[in-house]
Amino acid sequence: MKRLYKYFITLAAFALAFTSYNAFAQAAPKGDLSVAISYFVNNNTVPSLLVRVKTKVDGRFQPVAGITLNLFLDKDSAGTAIGSVTTNRKGEASIFIPVSVKKEWASSVKHTFLATFKGDKKFEEAKADLTVSRAKILLTTADKSITATVLEMKDTAWVPVKGVELKIAVKRLTGDLPVNETPTFTTDSLGQASADFKRDSLHAGKSGNITLIAKVEDNDQYGNLTVEKTVPWGAKFIPVNTFNERTLYATRDKAPVWLQLIAYSILAGVWIILIFLVFNLFKIRKIGGQLE
Template sequence: MKRLYKNFSALLALALVFAGYNTFAQATPKGDLSIAINYFVDNNTVPSLLVRVKTKVNGRFQPVEGVSVNLFLDKDSAGTAIGRVTTNRKGEASIFIPVSVKKQWATSVKHTFLATFKGDKKYEEGKADLTVARAKIVLTTADKTITATVLELKDTTWTPVKGVELKIAIKRLGGDLPVNETPTFTTDSTGQASADFKRLGMPGGKSGNLTLIAKVEDNELYGNLSVEKTVNWGVKFTPVNTFNNRTLFATRDKAPIWLQLISYSILFAVWGVLVFLVFNIIKIRKIGGQV
């Protein structure tokens, strides 16, 4: 009987161990990642890639930090490796196209970028790809008219592209300001889009220079293209030093006279009321003592 009881206890303990192991294994399923690739070319120079990684938490996508993604050009091999990037707290990571894939880059006018994540303890493996054609923007100016030309490389010739939407704006610290009331423009059969500069009187610093920018954003064929040009169409701005003048932002001894009069008047009025009250209290006590 005792032996039967010991065997039963051992089987029960073993069953509990397996049940606990299965419960623990099923309690932490791996999450799925969403990987996206964005292609950028600024001023027709070296292209760059921006990788965004996110996952869905409680029905909403959230950026994922610390994910290492391998990037390749056209095919997943050692000879076409662009590099390995790790996402920041915004779930983003960027990299320029290296010289090591220059030979592969020159073999075609259209390329596919591959992003691979091998998976870890928290997330399943993931992949993404982006196919873009090689293109550029040429920006010219004449008589306060700005012309942006979009060209695509076909075979060995830069060919104008029709129907591409782009923005023509002035580059400012707070963002890009359209050169007129039209927010976007579309290229014609010659690949050109023209805009009249109507931001007259725009401050341009000491030299009066403004930076014009033409950009194509999130195009399905060409990605993100931008080009800049400096023009002398702004108003020269010379800062005036008012440090030794009486202004609201100066030191206390340089405060405006009218402000000093108001503050001193308030000060004298408050202290005058307090002194008047003290004298009246003393007077009342004297009268009370005589009675």
């Protein structure tokens, strides 16, 4: 009877432990994702989207990799599907607007992009949307003066937009360099913003060409717009071959004469001192022998 009682207690304990573990596993909450969409148009060509996904860990947002999102134009349907993307280690994924939605794209001057995540074992479902108006930038130059014009599609025509903040800069490998001391410009009633080029000493290789760039960044209505133009306004850099000339960086036999004189003078001075010391040692020894 006692043995049966022990078996019963043991089984009850296991059942309670299993039930508690199962309840704990089922109660474990899933994480929430934050999804953001950015819209880009470069040189007034095919638009693209950049999706960023992050989640809050210990009170701080961290990027989430491996999240697959479905992107749509205006409505969630097969006919307006832009495509599917998966985030990288930075929590980002990008995609160009495909030709398959060209008809839908041309039907309106304003569009809403949708991003949906169906959820998985770790995270709940998530959605995001972004509404932008179709716009573009025109970049013109004359006598080292730059004019950027922002236009918005209204009905069937492009019209200028007033009050849009943009940057006019020179495109460089490490970042964009403003064309003068003014970091940003604002369009006037004609949709134009003008700037004078004041980077005449900017090195531009053998050709002297530099790339100007005008950009609208993170605008609530138009997203991110950029346009580029190449102009011959840089300072030409013509390399000089000094291989057969006397320079500091040449071979030993091509070293500058003044440098050779200094080196040989130091070497001669050291040897003279050594010879003088040896001579004095022999002289001291000779004098010591005579005293004995």
